[in-house]
Amino acid sequence: VNDAANSLCKQPVNMLEEVFENEAVIINIASGYYYSLNEAATEIWQLFTEPRGSAQLAELLSPGQSKFVERLREHDLLVASDAPPVALAAAPVASAPPVLERFDEMADLLQFDPVHDIDLDGDGWPVVREGFTRPASA
């Protein structure tokens, strides 16, 4: 595995996160999904404050922890990065199974992404999501 081209880091866009007493809250403001992580999950999550190399992760993490990293990728909370990986001294001690809980009650409200800072040098303005039709009256 070529680590330099294959590191993992936290999703850099549209994410808000906060850790309270070793338990994280993560909010994806684009999808409306939000997540709670228990202490074991938060320890793994916090490894990715810096990009980490896949090879080293495979070496250091327990099978359960590796599976959890995969889960974070499936939810797009971790993404592949070209950034050079930062070496990890040690894996967290797996004290308990890592638990990620996803809440989706707000996601339905976000069928339309109506807001954008208009910045002509940036991404422009409202992204109409697939399947959305503006009311005829507008």
Next chain:
Amino acid sequence: MASVDTVRTAASGLAQRLGDAFVDAPDHEPPLELRLGRATIHIEIAAGTAAMIMPALGVRLAPPTRNPDVTFRVFSDPGLDPLGQAVTTGTENPRVTAMVDPISGALSTWDADQRIGYFWCSGVESLPDWDFASPLRALFSWSLPQFGMHVIHGAAVGNDEGTGVLLAGASGRGKSTTALICAASGMRIIGDDYIVLDTSADALRARFLYDIVKLLPDSPACALLPDVDAVLVRADGKAHIQLSDVLAAQQIDVLNLKAIAVPQIAAQTGTPKQVSGQKTLLALAPGSILQLPGTQRDTFPALVRACRELPAYELEVGPDIDAIPAAVSKMLP
């Protein structure tokens, strides 16, 4: 359907076009002033949109006494298609935030440099119920952070000394009912759905923003309110009640917050149980920042601060509603 490209083109000159259309709109009313903490907001209304503004904000509005920090211009114009027409590219203010309501097509824009917000709709009859219960919510959400204030999804009740509890949690979990039952029992109330969290001082405060509370007609709180039969049950199935009509003596402009409570509907009202900051943020943040897009970067840190500084409790609320005010009061010093 407007393609992304069309909409992006239309963004150029949007503020100018709305400004011109507002000037041309009929039936301009004298400007009104709303004082909120250290912010002075002038609201300029035209073309019949007072019907949307006045139920929830009328009690707070008065003739202007000073120059505004912020101006909102509110109008309807069925002939305007602010996003759809081609626009000549010109000098564009790069810092305009905008939102299209996906139901009504109403457009809110906020120009942070000019400190002017526009709300345009094709007609007030096209607006969903929430625009009457919490009008101009996007404009407040975008303009207040510069004053250290944030529109959040929550209720707040307190005592005569001006200290209070922030009630947080998703809709349907008992926030409004808890708030109204407390107010009907003699406690003070700020609001039940959207309120202002003021972080501008050392102590966190909740401020009154909207005069409307919304309740399902079968809520136990309805039975406690005088004249509740007279209120309008809107299409969302909820009774929209003007607090100043039914509980004027209990209304208070500001409360110093001492706790956060997360109500849960239960078989019986319980004693408040302390919960973690994580659980509290999960109850408070998604409803505030996902429903109020465009403010996340400002408002999320304010909510985190509240969860760190204030003790938080889970509060089981049951059909024994007489026990609720005492349970809430246990969280106050």
